[in-house]
Every structure is written in structure tokens, then in C-alpha cells.
Amino acid sequence: MKKKNASMSRKRAAGNAVTYALLILISLIWLFPFFGLIMQSFRSFDPAVEYGGMVDYIIPKTFSLDNYRFLFSGETNFLLWYRNTLVIAIFVSIGQTVFVLCVSYALSRMRFKGRELLMRFWLILGMFPGFLTMICLYFLLKQFGLTQAGAVPGLILIGVASSGMGYYVCKGYFDTIPRALDDAARIDGASRARIFFVLTIPMSKPILIYTALVAFMAPWCDYVFASYVAFGYDKGYNVAVAMQRWVWTNDYQGYFTRFCAGGVLVAIPVTILFIFLQKYYVEGVTGGAVKG
Amino acid sequence: MAEKKNPVGAFFSAFAANIRDIGTTFAEGDFRTRLSYIFFGIGPLLRGQAVKGILYLALELAFFWYMGSFGRYYLSKLPTLGTVATQKIGRKTVYGDNSFLILLFGLLTIIIIAAFILLWRMNIAENRREEELLRQGKALPSNKKVLGSLLDSNFDKTLLALPMAGIFIFTVLPILFMICVAFTNYDANHQSPTNLFTWVGLQNFKNIFQFSGSGMGRTFFSVLGWTLVWAFFATFLDYFLGMAVAILINKKGIRFKKLWRTILVVTIAVPQFVSLLYVCKMFTNDGLINGYLLKWGLIKSPIPFWTNPMLARITIIVVNIWIGIPYMMLIATGLLMNIPEDLYESARMDGATSFQMFKSITLPYMLFVTGPFLLTQFTGNLNNFNVIYLLTRGQPQSMQLAEKAGHTDLLVTWLYKMTVNNTNYKMAAVIGIMVFVVTALISLSVYNLLPSVKDEEGFQ
């Protein structure tokens, strides 16, 4: 009996060793691009020190903070772009959370005429690709004066306006809160609004954080629509629009390392926030996956 | 849920019932009700229902103001989309009709007219309801109560008002607009405000299904084919590999579970325009990977990761695994914990191997639970713009493909390029509609086959 246990545990140890090896390999692959990105960001673009374009080696010959200095020097509007993105992200995050919460509660808790129809209609709307309407949205926003100089509020408006359609995950969460709680409160004479604010919202912290987090992260990556709304007004760009030029456009020679440095600066706060709130994110996506 | 009836028949019988109701309300109604047929809300107003009455009346006035001041103008131009051309007076440019705005606001006007008819119908029903209540000797709800109901029994209206307005203006209206554009010649040569565009019927649709000459048929189906292949691999490879990684991490006796998870999750957290643009540069012919492989003498000439069509497609799918595994890993981790440990325990007693346990316990459970999720993943991947565009921009292009399509273009990236680079809005609109058709067909046909589709109310 003892012998068998020993062989089992040896087998398990061997299995674990293989698993560890695999996990370490996977981790290396996953982190490699980020390692590269960070390394490149420390390569100087000053020709006297090193070359700032693309190179085919990963470790800079000399480490320098030139790129970061450049970004903070005010030579470009980098800080402004950063602020724009942050402002958009914060407002979109708040607005989307409010909208999604309202819609989810109404659809989960209330039964009204046309509810099924509404849900089906939104499902169908969601099947149209988002880029289809780009040109139309641009001119709509222009009617409100929310392009170019007004790009930041414009992008917030666009980010929030249609967000009610993304109610699935949140509604799924509400569906799991027992209705008996609502009913008990109603018997006590509480109005729907009161139940919503006093009962449901406090119970929904995880899903609130999840919704806000996802909404907060999206604007950092919004290149497509942001470039369309803000074109020709440098001060209205977000980081993605402004910085992709450094990689794609020929006007910016030797900006690759500066792009990497900017990328690092963009990635750090978002990543930290994300890892910090990871628990809620996991809860959200898992719930969403099960509900479909 | 109601039993399925013939929808057309149901619609007409409901329509007839409505007409009849409008008639009887008028015949049986008092003068207040009858007056309300022309002046909305007069009935409720005279019965002391100030809130409702004023609202109806105000909306009616707003409608006539709108129609009088500009709705009429745009509506009258809608059939032609404008006739006045731009001209020069001296050196000054005088713009003519703006087809774009005519189409947009003409469409809006039609919707507003429809809404107005609906309002009229609601106004009649309101009168009927009030008369009914009075006839039964009941008191009408006080104004305070009517307002108060917005926080209680009518709370849904309060909650949904803004989100629905937002969706209407920024999703429904633009989509309707673009559907209309598919039937016009709105492109680089017919652009507002300088040039007019007009209706051309089904011409653009003919173009996309035309295989001979300059038709886009062959290219369209080639792009569609790759889009489907891509969505298939992007969905299922990520699904199974993500699950495998989750099982690895959750294996008993493995330590630092949280660390492994966090490392993987970084790819979700870092904005894709940073990480994917960097990865794109890593794989170029003169990039890091080829550079090191050449330096180490493993290859003689660079591997054309992005320039060879086949290899570019494979590289994209591989890079997408890098993006996709962490999501699936997170989801699978949560779900795997839900599987009762007893099942595995008893299987182990019976001497089952890990693979057997995976095959007969884990996989069936996961597939059952995540069926609808897989479907949304699949349709999401059909429209996965970021990965494709940031990595290859749809390239390499080819002489074999029309209208600037590339070998790695999805329908959406193709649509995007048409809109932004070539301002070929008419064809972009057609492609958009086709994307919708494909997504809808797949969703409908698969959705009903899923085992886990249950009555929605059953969850509660």
C-alpha cells in the first residue's frame, strides 16, 4: 500500500514538472512581445546614441529615457492626447454603466408591452457591422458641432448613446437575483424606483465594476472611429489615433521607439487597473458566457 | 410564449381591429373625445388630466412646427435626392442641394410621421380608457399619481427613455440611412456637397453578384470564404486551447495559479493598438523574428509571414490565439470549478485516465453550457476588425481580387477600406448589408440547434 502511494506521488510530481514547464513556456511566449516593447522604448532615437527606427535586435545597445523625455517635453500634444483619452474613458465608463444598468433592470425585472419585441429588435440591430454607419455618424455628430474641435464630447456621446444594447451580461446577472426579494419589498410598499436604487444597485457591485471596466478600456483602443471624428484637429486626437501615425505614416521617420514608449505609458495604468479588478472581470465574462 | 400564428394574417387582423376601435371610439365618444381626434390631448385636458393632455398637445404642436419649418422641405426632395447643382458665381462657390442631408433628414421625417400616427392612435386609446373609467364611476388618477407612476409601475419607461433615444438616433437612423445608400450611387464621384447622388435601384447589388467583367462577385465570395474560415479557426482553436490552458493551471498541486493567470491576462489589458502593432512589426520580413532566425542561421531568407497570402492567414490565426486564449482561459476556469468534484472522483475510482475524464465529463459539460457563447464568439469573429486591420490591413492585395480587397481582408475590413480610403459608400453599404445577412443566417440556423437554449423565464 505504501509503495503504491509512493509511485503515485512520483508520477504526480513528474506530471506537475511537465505542467510547470509548459506554463513557463506559455508565460514566456505571452510576455515576449511586451518585453520587446519595453526594451524598444528604452532605445534612444538620438542619432548620436542609437537609431530610432525599426531594428532587428531586441536589447538596446544603450539604455536611455530619451523617448519618455520626448513625450513629456511638449514637442507633441502627447499629454493632451492622453488626457483626451482619459476623459473619454471616464465619461464613457460612467455613462455606459448608467445606461446598461437602466436597460438591464427594465428588461430583467419589469414586464411591459413590447418587451420581447424590443429585445429581438436590438438583437437584429446588433448584427449590422458597426463600421457600416461610420460616415453617417460622422455627419450626425457634425450637426451637433461635435467633430474636430468637439471630438472629445462627440466620442463620449457615441460611446454612450447606443450602449443600452449591450445589456446581456448585466441582465443575466439581475436575472440571478431572486425576484422574491423584490416582491417582499413591494409588499412593504416600496416603489420600483426605490427597489432599484436601494435593493438592486447595492447588490450589483460586481457587475457594475465589470461594466465600467470594460467600458473604460475600450476608448484606449478606439482608432477607427476616433480618427474619423477628430481628423485634422491635432488637439482632439486620442492616443490611438495620434500614435498610429508614428508607425504607419511616412511623415514620421524614426518614431518607432517613441511609439513604443507611448504604448508603454498607455498600457501601464490600464493594465494595473485591469489586474486590480480582474476578479470582477472574470465574474462578468464567465456569467456572460454561460448566459450567452 | 404565444403560439406561432401566421404573422401576416395576425398583422392584418390586428390592423382591422385597430381601425374598428378608432371608429367606435369616435361614434361612442363624447365631444371631448371627438375633439381630441384633431387636437391631441384636449380630452384628457378637459377631464382634468393636465399632465397627459399637455404632453399630447405639446407633441402635436412640435410635430407641426417640425414639418412646417424643415420636415416638408426634406421630404419633398427625397424622391430625387436634390436637383440643384453646385455652381460658381464669380470666384465664389455656391453649393447646391446636399443629397446626404436630404436623404438623412428625409428619412428622419418619414420616421417622425410614423411616430406621429402612432401618437394619434395612443391619444385615441387614452380617451377611450378615460371614458371607460368614468362610465364605470371610477375616478381618474390624479396628476400627481400619473407622474408618480413613472417611478413605479411605469418605471420601465423612465429607465428606457434615454437609452432608446440614443439607440434610435445613433444606431437605428444611421443603419436605415446606410441601407438606403445601398440603392444610390453615392461614391467618390457623387459626393456631397459638391455633387449630387441619386437612386439607382438594385444596380449595386447586381454588381456584387456579377461574376463576369468588372463585377465583384468572385472577390466577394473569396473574401466571404476567408471570413468564414477565419471565424471558424479563431473561435474553435481559441476555445479548445484556452480550455486546455485553464485545465493546466487548475490542475491539482500546481502552485502560483494566480500568477499564471495574471501573466496571460496581460494581453487583454494592454490596448490592442499597442500590442498588435508591435506584434505586426515583429513578424515583418525585416522584423525581429526573421532577424534572429537569420542571425542564428536557422533560415537562409526571411519567412514571408505577412506577404505570402497563405502564410499571412496562418500567422493571423496564430497571433489571434495569443489574444484569444486568455479570454477563454478565464471563462473556462470559472466554469470548470462548477463541475462537481464527485464526478471526477468516481471516474477515477473506475480507473479512467485524465483524457477519458476530459472527453466524457469536462467537454460535454463545457459545450452544453457555453453553446450560445460560442455562437456569439463566432459572429463576433466574423466582424473582428482589430486583429486583422492592426496586423495586416487586409494585405497582401492581389491582381486576382477586385476593388482593392486583400487576401486577409474580412468583409468588415474591406468595408472599412472602401469607406475610408475610397469613399465608395454605395458598395460599402452593400457589403454591410451582406455581413448582416450572413450573421443573421448563421445565428438563426445555429441558435435553434443549441441544446442549452431554454425559455428565458426558466432562469428566474
Added chain:
Amino acid sequence: MKKKMFALMLTAAMAVSLAACGGGSTASGTTTDSAENSAADSSAAGSSAAEVSTPDTDYGSGEIKVWVADEITDFTSAKIDEFMEANPQFAGYKVTVEPVGEGDAAGNVITDVEASADIYGFAQDQIARLVSAGALEEVAPENIDAVSNENDAGAVAAATVGDTLYAYPLTSDNGYFLYYDKSVVSDPSTLEGIIADCEAAGKNFYMEINSGWYQTAFFFGSGAELTYETDDTGAFTACNSTYASEAGLVALKEMIELKASASFQNGSSVDKATNAAAIVDGTWDSGPAMDLFGENYACAKLPTFTGSDGAAYQLSGFGGFKLLGVKPQEDENKLAVCDALAAFLSSGEVQLARYEEAGWGPSNLEAQQSEAVKSDVALSALAEQLAFTIPQGQYPQDYWTLATSLGDSVISGELTEASTDDELMSTLQKFQESCISYAG
């Protein structure tokens, strides 16, 4: 007015939710509602060109937006300040300069003419597209003589669509030549020699053969032709193409042969080149190229190549130009100010200053004769190459993307050295037919 009221109404409808946005909602004054505007402005229509040139005219006030490439944004701002100081009659106008690259400018202008810059720099290949989209105003009559006499003939031709002068030439350096590393490439006169040197040293040779712009080096070099004719509205009326010929075949085969080299990399941008020993590129990259090659920096005209038929051909290509355009205006006074400003920014004096600031080769004849320009290594190489190029005329937008497809077909290996002449010829035939289909 209608539009404004409508915007107000929609804004009001949404004000509850987005009070913050309501504040920023300033419906643009440049409406497109012609009926009202034409009536209101017809009084101003009387001001003739003669009046415009007298300093007493009241030019009114407004804003003028200028788009130029990032590297000359500060330079342009400074020059405009000088201009405004020297011309107090334009003081009512506030000029803002935004960095929008020549590549993006045309696309953005076409997307929304109203919201785009009043004066913008662009590469000449966009001109026909801009004219047909109604995004370019003709050069003011009083400036036509100055522009045509002071700039080189190629630049003037590039700014002309049909018989009308539509833009102010800025530079005459939009051509390409060879930058190379002296320590690697011993003799830059033949393509075969350059490639052999690069291969021996394990270094890369860069040329963007999937660009319609660089590709012509091969086709024009072997004697194939491709030109278009346009009418005054920017529409293409005729195409002359001889790509589907023996000459075209020689060119395509040479591209395939070049691609087969392990040293060949597609691309013509110093910034994106790694491990490069030679690169076909333009003057705008002279700074980065100097940084890249250091003391081994050298320039030369493009090399010759030995074709599949054994004959030697000189690589050709486009001599191109950068232009400054003024967009059509609804206000004649503003147009006059824009024209004056554009004329100033493209004048010989400013071109020379721009050369000194950013190295942009002038199109102005006098500026070209200055010592500084004449002694520039890169500009000399370009000037030498210019003898073998054709001035770039007008090409439809579709041509550029079609050429990318042809280049990609070579790079991706769809067309290889194993392809038969028939296969290659049918590809060229298709290319030529497509080119012809873009005209008329």
C-alpha cells in the same frame, strides 16, 4: 438656417442626458443650404479681383485652417505670422496650422470638404481626385502668371488638370533615387551589382515595388508607358498604356528576379528599414538616411539593370511634386486671403527657407539655383535621376491600388520565375485593361 434650427432641436431633445455636450454644440456656420446663402451673399459677389488687390478692401474676418506635414508645422506657423504682420489688411483672419500629412490630407478633405482645411499640402497624385470631388479651387487669376513662370515646368504641369491650374507648387523633390552604404555597396551603377554586394554582406536592399509610384521605375525603364488625360473637372478621359508588351514583360520579370533575392525587402522608408545597405527613397528621408548610414552615407541615381532579353535598361520612375491647394470658398473675401497666403507659402523665398529648415527641394527656379540647394548630395542625386524620369501626370486613385495588387502578386509569390511568359502576359493584359477601364 434650417439646419441650425434642426440641430438646436435635436440638441434640446438630448440636453437632459448630455448637458455637457449641449454647451459644445455650435452648429457650424458654413452651412450648405444654398438658397438662403446665395441671397445673403450676393452683395459680396460684386467685389472683383481688381478690388481684392487694393489694401483698402475690407476683407472681413474669419478663420483659416492650414494643413501641412508635421515636420514643417512650426515653420509654416512662423512664416504665416510674418505674412500676417506684413499684411495688416488681413488682420481679421485667424490662421491655425494643423499637422496633417500629405498622405492623409487628401482623404480627409474628400471625406468632408466643409470641415477640412482651407489651405492644405498634398502630393500631386491626389490632384485629379481632389478636383473631381470639388475640393480644389482654381488658382486665382492674378497668381497664375507668377506660378507658371517661377516654377519648373514639371511642377506647373503637375498642378494643372485639363488646362486649368489648380494648385501652387511647393516642392519639386517628390522623386526617388538610391541611398546606400558606401562600405557595403562598392558600385551603385547596376542593380545586379548592388544586390550581389548586399547578399555578400547579409544586408538588405529596400524598394517598395508594391507601390504604383516606385513600380514605374521598372516599367518606364524598360520602355512601357502609362499616362492618362483629364478634362477640366478632373475626370479621366483617355488612357495610354503599353504595359502588356515585350517591354512590360521585361519589367515584370525584373521585379520577380529582384524579389527572388534573399536581400530584397519591400519598402521605401528609412524608418522601417532594418539592416539596410541600400534603399530607394526620396529626399524627405535624407535626414534619417544620414543617421542610418552615418559616415558611409551616399546617394546615387537609380542603377541600370540587365533585362531578361539581355539588354541593359536604366531604372526610370516618376519625378513628382508636392502642391499646396486652396479649397472652394463660399466667401470671396476669404478666398482672396487664402489665395494670397497660398501664393506666399509657395513663393521662392519661403521655398528656400523651407529647404533650409526641413530639406524640401524647391520647385521655384530661382531657389533651385541657390548654392545650398545645388550642393545638397541627395538633391543632386535626385537631379541626376530626373533626367531618366517622366514628370508625373495625373493618375486615377484606382491605379495606385491596382499597382499595389500587382506588386503584392510578385511579393507573395503568385508570380515567380517559374511563371510562363503567357501567365505573366495575361496578368499584364489584365492590368492594362483595368487601367484603361478607369478612363472614361
